[in-house]
Amino acid sequence: MNLLAFLSDFHPVAVHFPIALLPTVALLALYQRLRPEAQLGSAIRSLLWLALLACVCAMLLGLGNRAFNGHGGEEVNSHAILGIATTVSVMLAAFLYQFPHWALLLTRGLVRVSGLALRIGWGVFRALWIIVRALLRFVLIPVRLLLWCSARLLPKVHAGLEVRRQAFALRAKQAAARIRYRLHTVIFEYLRPDGSLWWQNGALATSVVLVLATGLYGANLSHGEDHLTRNMPQALRTLLLEDQLSGSQLDQAYFEKEVQPVLRRSCVKCHGDQKQKKNLRLDSYAAVVGSGVVKYQNPEGSELLRRLLLPRDHTAAMPPLHKGRPLQADDITVVVHWLQGHSLESLVSQTGGLAPELKALARQLPAIDEKRLSELNTLEGLRVRRLVNNYDLLTVNLSHVAPIHIEAALNRLAPYAVNVLYLDASNLQLTATQWQRLSGFGNLQRLNLKSSNIGTAEIQYFKPLAQLQWLNLFSTGVALSVAEIRAMMPGLNNIYLSAAESES
Amino acid sequence: MKRRQLLQHLALYSGGAALGLNLLGQRVLASAGADAQYPIFSGHHFLPRAKRVLFIWQQGGMSPYESFENKSILYRLNDTSPAKYKGQCSVACLKPIYPFAPQGQSGIEMSDRFPHLAGVIDEMTVIKTLQNFAPAHPQASNFLFTGERLNDKPSLGAWVNYALGSDNPHLPGFVSLGGADNISNGFLPSDLHGVYFETEGNALDFLERPERISAAQQRSAVEQVAQLDRLYAGRSGDTKGLAHGNVFELAHKMQSSIPAVLNLDDEPDYLREDYGLNDDATKTMGTNLLSARRLLESGIRFVRVTDPGWDHHSGLDTQFPVKARGIDRPLSALIRDLKQRGMLDDTLVVVAGEFGRTPFNEGKIIGGFGRGHNPDAGIVLLAGAGIRKGSVYGETDEFGFDTVKDPVNVNDLNATILYALGIDHMRLTYELGGRTFKPTGVGECRVVRELFA
Numbered sequence: 011m012n013l014l015a016f017l018s019d020f021h022p023v024a025v026h027f028p029i030a031l032l033p034t035v036a037l038l039a040l041y042q043r044l045r046p047e048a049q050l051g052s053a054i055r056s057l058l059w060l061a062l063l064a065c066v067c068a069m070l071l072g073l074g075n076r077a078f079n080g081h082g083g084e085e086v087n088s089h090a091i092l093g094i095a096t097t098v099s100v101m102l103a104a105f106l107y108q109f110p111h112w113a114l115l116l117t118r119g120l121v122r123v124s125g126l127a128l129r130i131g132w133g134v135f136r137a138l139w140i141i142v143r144a145l146l147r148f149v150l151i152p153v154r155l156l157l158w159c160s161a162r163l164l165p166k167v168h169a170g171l172e173v174r175r176q177a178f179a180l181r182a183k184q185a186a187a188r189i190r191y192r193l194h195t196v197i198f199e200y201l202r203p204d205g206s207l208w209w210q211n212g213a214l215a216t217s218v219v220l221v222l223a224t225g226l227y228g229a230n231l232s233h234g235e236d237h238l239t240r241n242m243p244q245a246l247r248t249l250l251l252e253d254q255l256s257g258s259q260l261d262q263a264y265f266e267k268e269v270q271p272v273l274r275r276s277c278v279k280c281h282g283d284q285k286q287k288k289n290l291r292l293d294s295y296a297a298v299v300g301s302g303v304v305k306y307q308n309p310e311g312s313e314l315l316r317r318l319l320l321p322r323d324h325t326a327a328m329p330p331l332h333k334g335r336p337l338q339a340d341d342i343t344v345v346v347h348w349l350q351g352h353s354l355e356s357l358v359s360q361t362g363g364l365a366p367e368l369k370a371l372a373r374q375l376p377a378i379d380e381k382r383l384s385e386l387n388t389l390e391g392l393r394v395r396r397l398v399n400n401y402d403l404l405t406v407n408l409s410h411v412a413p414i415h416i417e418a419a420l421n422r423l424a425p426y427a428v429n430v431l432y433l434d435a436s437n438l439q440l441t442a443t444q445w446q447r448l449s450g451f452g453n454l455q456r457l458n459l460k461s462s463n464i465g466t467a468e469i470q471y472f473k474p475l476a477q478l479q480w481l482n483l484f485s486t487g488v489a490l491s492v493a494e495i496r497a498m499m500p501g502l503n504n505i506y507l508s509a510a511e512s513e514s
Numbered sequence: 515m516k517r518r519q520l521l522q523h524l525a526l527y528s529g530g531a532a533l534g535l536n537l538l539g540q541r542v543l544a545s546a547g548a549d550a551q552y553p554i555f556s557g558h559h560f561l562p563r564a565k566r567v568l569f570i571w572q573q574g575g576m577s578p579y580e581s582f583e584n585k586s587i588l589y590r591l592n593d594t595s596p597a598k599y600k601g602q603c604s605v606a607c608l609k610p611i612y613p614f615a616p617q618g619q620s621g622i623e624m625s626d627r628f629p630h631l632a633g634v635i636d637e638m639t640v641i642k643t644l645q646n647f648a649p650a651h652p653q654a655s656n657f658l659f660t661g662e663r664l665n666d667k668p669s670l671g672a673w674v675n676y677a678l679g680s681d682n683p684h685l686p687g688f689v690s691l692g693g694a695d696n697i698s699n700g701f702l703p704s705d706l707h708g709v710y711f712e713t714e715g716n717a718l719d720f721l722e723r724p725e726r727i728s729a730a731q732q733r734s735a736v737e738q739v740a741q742l743d744r745l746y747a748g749r750s751g752d753t754k755g756l757a758h759g760n761v762f763e764l765a766h767k768m769q770s771s772i773p774a775v776l777n778l779d780d781e782p783d784y785l786r787e788d789y790g791l792n793d794d795a796t797k798t799m800g801t802n803l804l805s806a807r808r809l810l811e812s813g814i815r816f817v818r819v820t821d822p823g824w825d826h827h828s829g830l831d832t833q834f835p836v837k838a839r840g841i842d843r844p845l846s847a848l849i850r851d852l853k854q855r856g857m858l859d860d861t862l863v864v865v866a867g868e869f870g871r872t873p874f875n876e877g878k879i880i881g882g883f884g885r886g887h888n889p890d891a892g893i894v895l896l897a898g899a900g901i902r903k904g905s906v907y908g909e910t911d912e913f914g915f916d917t918v919k920d921p922v923n924v925n926d927l928n929a930t931i932l933y934a935l936g937i938d939h940m941r942l943t944y945e946l947g948g949r950t951f952k953p954t955g956v957g958e959c960r961v962v963r964e965l966f967a
Contacts, residue, residue, distance in 0.1 A: 363561045383556050393681050396557025398936075405562070410682045410813055460855065482856040506856035 018074035022232060025072070027064035029225045031057055032100065036218045039211060051107075058104040058214075065097040065221075083325040085231055092224040099220050103213035113209040128193060234289035239302070257299040259306040264354035265295045272341040273298070276334045309349040318342060364398050368431075371453065372401040375429050386426075392419045397431055405432035409458075413439060420447050427451045436460040436482070446471045456480040460506070466490060473498050482506040552703065553679030558936030563966065564862040564899035565681075566810045567674065567931055569818045570803075570845070571658075573693065574651070574825030575867035577885050578893045580834050582640050582906075583914045584614040584623045588873055596913070599874075607913075608875035611830055611883060620904025627838035630846035636904040637849050637858070637897050639965055643908030643917040644892035646869040646924050651825070654868035654889065658924045659696040661955025668700030668944075669708060670928055671816035673953040674935060676702050677942050682813030684771040686764060689809055691802045693820030701946050703757035705764060708818065713801045717776045721769055736766045775812050776805055788847040795836070800844040807851060810861060824867055828877045828884035849897055858898040862934045865895035866927065873913045890916045894927060899934045902967045925959035933961040 035057045042050045072093050075081050106113045161168040229237055273292045279285070282293040291297040292314075298304055303314040318337055320327035329336065337345075364372070378396075386394040391410035397403040404426060411419045416438070423430065430451045436458045440448070445464060449471035457478060465487040472478070478499055484506045490498075492505050579588070587596075592609040612625040617632035622640060624632055648654045653663050660667035668676070671688035680687030688708040690697045697708025711717040723732055740759035747753045778786070781804060789804045790796025799821060806817045821841055826834055845865065852858040870892030871885035891910045909919035922930075929939040932953060939954045939961070 380556060387556075390683050393679070395555075395678075398561055399555075399557040399559060401557075407681050407813070410684075458856070480856075480859065484855050504856065504859065506854070 014074055015078040018071050018078055021068060021071035021075045022228070024064065024068040025225065025228060028061050028068055028096070028100070028221050031061035031064060032214075032218050032221045035061060036214055039214055043207075043211070055104075055107050058100070058107055061217075062097070062100045062104045065100045069093050069097045085227065085326070089224060089227040089231060092220060092227055096217060096220040096224050099213060099217040103210065103217050106210045106213055110210065116209055132190070234301075237289065257302065257304040257306055260299060260304060260348060260351065261353045262295045264348050264352070265298070267354055268344045269298075269348050270295075272337065272344060276329050276337055276341075279334060280329075304349060307349070307351040309346050312349050315342075315345060315349060318345065364401060364403075368403065369401070372403050375402050375453075376426060378402050378404070378426055378429060386422055389415055389419055389422060391415065392422070394423070402429050403431050404429045405434075406430050407434040409434050409436045409438060411438075416440065416444060420444060423451075428453050430454060431477075432456040434458040435462055438462045440464075442468055448472075449475065451475075453477050458482045459486055460484045462486055464488060469495075470498075475499065476501060478502060480504045484508065552676050552706075555677050555937070555942075559938035559941060560933060560936045562934070562936030563860070564934040565860040566814065567671075567816050567862045567864065567935065568806055568810060568848075569670070569816070569931075570841075570863070570865040571693070571818060571820045572824045572841075572865065572867035573655070573695070573820050573822040575654075575869045575871055575887060576824045576837075576893055577826055577830060577834065577871040578642065578891065578914060579608070579610045579871070579873060579885070580612055580625050580627060580830055581838075582622070582624060582893050583642060583870075583891075583910065584610055584625075585873065585912060585914045587912050588914075593875075598913070599915075605874040605876060605878045607873055608830075608877075608883060608885065611834075618904055622904065622906060627835055628842045630843045634846045634849040634897075637853065639896045639902045639905050639907055641894040641896065641907045641922050641927075641965075642891060642910055642914075643919075643921045644866060644870065644894045644924065644927065645917060645921050646889040646892070649869070649887045649889045651868060651887075654887075654924075655696050657955070658866070658868045658927075660698075660700065661925050661928060661953055665696070666698070666700055667951070668702045668706070668953070669697050669818075670931065670953055671697065671708050671818060672699040672702050672706040673942060674816045674932070674937070675706050676944075677932075677937050678815060678935065680813065680815055682771075684767040685775065685809070685812060685814055686768075687815045688818075689814050689816070690818045690820065691805055691809075692798070693822055695820065697818065701944060701951070703754060703760075705757040705760040708816075711772070711776065711805070713776070713798075713805050717772050718768065721772060723769060732766065736762045771812075775808055778804055778808070781808075785847070785851065788843075788850070790843040790847065793843075795839050796843045799840050800847070803844045803848045807848060807857075811855075811857065826871070826884050827886065828880050828882040830877070830883040830885065832882070852898060860899060862899035862901070862931060863895075863897040864927075864931060867892060868924075870914075873915055888915065894922070896965060900966045901934075902965060907962070907965060920962075920964075922962055923959060925954040925957070926962055929954045929959050930962045930965060933963070934966075 035054055038050050038054050038057070042048050042054065072090060076086060076090060106116075157168065157171070160171075273281075277292045280287045281290045283291075290301055290303065292301075298314070303312060303317075305311045309315050317326060317328035319342070322331055322336065328334070383394060383396070386392065389411065391408075391412060392415075393407040393410070395405050397405050406423065408416070408419060424447075427450050431453055433448070433451060433454055433456070435448060437460070440463065445468040452475065454475050455477050457472070457475075457480065460482045461484070463486070464483070466489045469483070469488050469490070472481075478501055481495070481499070481502055481504070483495075485508065488495075488507070490507075492507060495505055495507075496502060579585070588607050588609040591607040593606045595606050610625065612627050614623045614625050616622065617624045618636040620636050622635050624635065646654045647657050648663065652665070656663055656665050656667070659669045669688075671690075675687035678687075686705075686709040688697065688706065690708045690710045691713055694708075694710040697710065699705075699707040709718070723729065736759075739762045743755045743759035746755050778791070778801065785804070786792065786800075789800035791800045791804065793800075799819075802819045802821075806819050809817050821837075823833070823837055826837075849858065849863065852861055852863070869887055869889040872888045874885065875883060876886045877884040891908075891914060907920055908917060908922060910916065911918050932939045932942065939952055939959075942953055944951045
């Protein structure tokens with residue numbers, strides 16, 4: 011078994027023999043065709059047998075590779091099928107070149123068979139036509155009756171119609187004859203029952219095409235899909251590979267901001283500067299776009315996405331099972347959105363430019379549906395809005411709520427206190443208890459207490475607010491310095507106090 | 515074969531993405547009560563940087579060359595016609611009239627007509643490449659505020675309030691000081707029309723209740739109007755008329771709210787001095803800007819202050835210094851005041867004319883020194899709401915006549931203002947007559963994200 015596996019590894023070496031031999035034979039055959047006096051028959055024959063031997067060897071080694079060395083997958087299967095087809099085709103070509111009279115027999119047989127088929131077909135058609143005609147006659151009785159009457163009543167018109175009918179029937183008969191003649195011509199002229207060259211050359215041409223296709227597939231497997239085009243001059247590339255290249259229209263800013271982190275997490279370990287498996291690098295915009303694995307506005311045609319979406323246990327799935335970190339649904343959405351040709355702007359607008367921490371936070375908070383949200387807003391002066399659509403983070407303005415409604419507003423907000431990130435409580439005159447309730451808004455980031463009645467004692471309630479970054483105490487009774495407030499709440503970036511002491 | 519599965523995945527994901535976008539774009543009904551159709555958004559498309567906008571309109575179009583655009587070639591070619599523009603212009607170049615010097619830590623070049631503004635220039639971004647689609651004032655103003663050429667479309671302030679609503683139930687969401695041009699609600703509900711306040715004398719005419727009508731009578735009249743509107747809306751299904759009742763209701767509330775908000779006597783003396791209320795040259799702008807700050811502070815979302823008279827076809831040597839002095843001190847005081855109150859973090863201040871002016875001397879024809887309209891390169895000052903501090907955006911050519919890099923057209927500007935407020939201008943739309951209207955007109959425009967730090 012080990013020996014077989016060892017031998018099978020030589021498949022990539024062995025394949026070069028048929029790849030070299032078959033085009034050579036084809037060239038010789040072409041020369042022979044142009045210069046019939048060249049007498050290359052024996053050379054062609056012997057080279058063909060050699061090619062067949064090489065084909066069989068390469069095929070067996072390839073199949074061994076597949077069986078013993080664990081290569082598999084859709085691409086490998088296609089490559090194997092093409093390889094077998096090549097061998098069969100070469101076998102046929104060699105046989106026909108060696109025994110040309112077989113080719114002749116083959117042609118004659120085909121002509122016989124097709125001639126017979128033509129006759130049978132014609133017979134069936136006739137039979138069907140007779141039935142249809144009988145049916146038509148039956149159906150057309152009223153018409154004939156009408157015609158019979160018209161012949162009596164309007165003999166001149168009837169005569170004219172009859173002439174036209176006859177002319178039409180004649181034309182139809184001629185057309186049918188022409189078609190039959192054409193079919194005969196195709197079979198007896200083009201297939202040339204007396205020639206064997208057609209078969210020989212046909213088999214040889216098929217072999218060459220097949221061996222090249224197999225080789226290309228195999229090279230794609232071992233060198234990467236772009237191994238022929240990666241150094242192609244730009245002008246030629248644009249001319250030939252418009253579709254392949256269209257990846258360059260994809261948004262670069264989007265890639266760098268959103269897609270690159272995803273690839274860095276899951277792909278770059280094997281497709282980056284350390285390793286370049288399959289000669290593929292995914293660590294920069296130029297590399298990804300240049301590799302041809304992405305296509306603009308064509309996620310379905312993008313190899314990158316195909317690999318990402320394959321079931322995890324599929325051999326072609328990326329990242330391979332147990333190797334890279336699999337992609338999350340969010341990551342896939344980001345990639346799909348990019349491949350669809352969207353700009354960063356549109357993605358930002360989808361997520362509202364929220365930082366990842368806030369997105370994560372929003373997922374843990376109590377959900378608020380639109381109905382609840384609009385109910386909160388029915389209290390006069392209370393304004394509650396989502397900070398960003400689709401996320402349960404709120405910005406609340408309490409500053410225009412009338413004093414008699416404050417308690418009600420706080421009660422309404424109580425279930426969603428942790429959802430509030432921005433709170434405007436400026437101008438409010440609250441009791442100490444109410445200030446304490448406000449400090450229960452545990453995730454506050456911005457708090458505006460400008461011109462409110464908060465004092466040094468009440469501001470202590472807000473000490474545990476770890477997320478607070480922005481605090482406005484302008485024109486309040488808080489008798490603390492900026493340094494003291496900062497010591498109390500070290501997370502603050504901006505503090506606004508009285509005229510002399512504001513700092514940001 | 516796994517292809518089918520792949521396609522299903524793709525359909526799911528791409529469909530999901532599309533669905534997500536659609537859902538985001540969906541209009542969410544009535545958060546403010548059963549009868550209100552707006553704000554149409556219950557949230558924001560983007561994380562909002564600004565809560566409110568102050569748009570100071572330098573009506574007429576300030577000359578860049580006497581403010582921020584110092585082009586050396588103009589000194590060399592002063593009073594001559596440059597070969598580059600032969601055949602286009604029959605007038606000669608005019609060098610900047612006032613001396614320039616770099617100001618602040620950012621070293622932005624400014625003319626000496628804005629000494630106070632120089633002190634806060636490190637808070638601002640100067641756009642040098644404002645482009646408009648029309649070279650004449652009426653159309654250019656329409657483009658600036660509505661994104662459309664004709665004057666029947668909603669102004670930006672109306673759009674903003676349509677989307678986000680007013681925070682203060684006792685005040686309108688869109689107020690204009692200093693001028694009443696381009697504040698229409700257009701086809702949007704009529705209570706979104708900008709309200710024009712006078713800052714001298716009575717803020718609004720007929721604000722006080724006539725003596726012969728009691729408070730109870732007035733209240734009942736307002737309620738009956740609203741009731742009739744609701745009755746009609748209920749029967750016809752057409753809710754547009756509800757705006758009519760809202761206008762009455764708001765007017766009624768403003769009787770008590772407005773005098774308090776616009777009472778500048780509450781402000782400390784040092785601020786009044788700082789805004790220039792004690793100086794006749796700066797009193798008008800000072801009053802407008804201090805009032806604007808009070809209005810913004812009281813929950814008004816969009817305040818437009820008009821500063822008319824920047825259309826210097828002549829008089830750059832005589833009238834321009836007067837205009838510059840009029841705005842210089844109040845504007846710098848406003849920026850400092852907002853900053854001190856913590857309001858500059860969530861207030862976007864925009865100072866813009868409808869276009870720039872040419873490097874050529876039109877005064878040659880009509881006397882004195884003056885410049886014509888140039889819709890290809892104008893000045894915008896931006897401050898607050900996370901706008902870059904002390905930076906210049908956009909490049910003009912050697913004459914300052916055309917934009918060579920980073921153009922910002924008026925629609926880009928408005929899209930950017932909306933972006934600061936958390937609104938995607940492409941998804942703030944209104945269907946009318948078979949067309950989907952958006953605040954930024956038709957054609958290409960973009961949010962200038964680079965303006966934000």
